[in-house]
Amino acid sequence: GQQVMQIPQYQHVQEGEDFTTYCNSSTTLSNIQWYKQRPGGHPVFLIQLVKSGEVKKQKRLTFQFGEAKKNSSLHITATQTTDVGTYFCAGPVAGNNRKLIWGLGTSLAVNP
Amino acid sequence: DAGVIQSPRHEVTEMGQEVTLRCKPISGHNSLFWYRQTMMRGLELLIYFNNNVPIDDSGMPEDRFSAKMPNASFSTLKIQPSEPRDSAVYFCASSLVTSGGHWQFFGPGTRLTVL
Numbered sequence: 001g002q003q004v005m006q007i008p009q010y011q012h013v014q015e016g017e018d019f020t021t022y023c024n025s026s027t028t029l030s031n032i033q034w035y036k037q038r039p040g041g042h043p044v045f046l047i048q049l050v051k052s053g054e055v056k057k058q059k060r061l062t063f064q065f066g067e068a069k070k071n072s073s074l075h076i077t078a079t080q081t082t083d084v085g086t087y088f089c090a091g092p093v094a095g096n097n098r099k100l101i102w103g104l105g106t107s108l109a110v111n112p
Numbered sequence: 113d114a115g116v117i118q119s120p121r122h123e124v125t126e127m128g129q130e131v132t133l134r135c136k137p138i139s140g141h142n143s144l145f146w147y148r149q150t151m152m153r154g155l156e157l158l159i160y161f162n163n164n165v166p167i168d169d170s171g172m173p174e175d176r177f178s179a180k181m182p183n184a185s186f187s188t189l190k191i192q193p194s195e196p197r198d199s200a201v202y203f204c205a206s207s208l209v210t211s212g213g214h215w216q217f218f219g220p221g222t223r224l225t226v227l
Contacts (some may be wrong), residue, residue, distance in 0.1 A: 033215050041220075042157070042203055042218040042219065042220050042221050043203070043205075043216075043218045044215065045215040046216070047215065048215055054144070088155065096168075097208070097209070097214060098143050098160060098162060098209055098214060099157065099160060099166070099168060100216070101156075102154065102155045104154040105154065105155075
């Protein structure tokens with residue numbers, strides 16, 4: 001079946017270091033969404049990418065959608081303690097735009 | 113504008129008891145989703161509604177689980193009887209499906225513990 005894989009599962013960084021998480025889909029996606037969940041919190045929508053090769057930035061966060069629309073990445077420059085949390089990617093189920101397939105997430109820990 | 117509201121925030125119950133989780137979606141949103149999150153299985157979609165109609169309940173684990181959406185501003189997820197393996201965080205999310213996108217807004221979740 002359709003799957004979305006994320007790597008790494010966990011990442012520990014020193015504050016100020018960069019961080020990247022990768023998302024790979026078994027099928028071509030019409031769009032990909034990224035969410036952040038703080039410890040003890042709920043997933044919060046960050047961004048949606050739609051176009052092949054699209055790159056979007058939100059301050060220190062850079063999101064990319066692959067040319068084949070099967071992979072994506074989230075890069076954080078100069079991490080801060082406020083970046084701690086789990087980052088999820090999610091893409092629509094083939095033929096059903098409302099239902100999302102979720103990756104298992106990458107948990108980021110930042111040492112001050 | 114209020115976000116997705118869920119109640120209760122925490123629920124501790126004993127095995128065999130009925131549990132009802134409640135959700136109020138964001139006003140104007142036309143899709144509602146119930147998820148379960150555990151460390152082992154991550155975020156699992158249980159059921160979703162579109163315009164108050166259940167569309168896909170393939171994620172509902174067993175007949176012990178049921179969900180309703182009697183109107184556009186209220187939904188319930190019921191577990192009867194509850195079992196210890198149902199312990200998890202249950203999230204409700206809503207979205208407005210448009211041509212531009214349909215990202216989901218999550219409620220704060222209900223942390224369920226079944227003893």
